[in-house]
Amino acid sequence: MAIIGRLLLRLIVVALGAAVAIYFGTVASCIANWGRFAALINLPPDSHLIVDIVMAAFMAFVLVHVVSIMLGPALIGIAVAETFAIRSWIFHALNGALSSWVGWVTLGRGRAFSEFYDNSMAILATGLVAGFVYWLIAGWNAGIVKPAAPAISPPAPGDARGDARGDAISR
16 A cells, blocks of 8 residues: 555656756756847837736747657656666756757757757756756655665675684684
8 A cells, every 4th residue: 555655656746846847947948048038039128028028938938848848758767767766866867868859859840940949058958957857856766666775794604804703713
């Protein structure tokens, strides 16, 4: 029964981790493309601040969709991490970077319609940030069953670290 509870908890935590990773991946993408955003939403000086905010929110909405597509392949890495209880932050960060690159490559012709998709370093940075944030929320405790602790074997008789009786026998 405890394993079913842990499974349900992992499903909730993994979904929450993925959602927050997509959010922070979008933030990283916005920061990486800030110059392009500024050029894109450059409105006349007499425009109102609310128009700038609405345009920025719209662009963030578009990037959430794109980041979600690019980080979709990360589900394979998340499944591997949950199955084998891989808790390394390096694994999750590289999983994010690799999956964002795979998603970027699979966008294909969709990349030609926007100037936000031509910076491969920004794409990899987005994946690294998203993978690390996922690790902070869900990856550090991955796996339904916790990994077994390494067994400590008793010292062999006559071992250099052994007991006095083993030393007495060997003399």
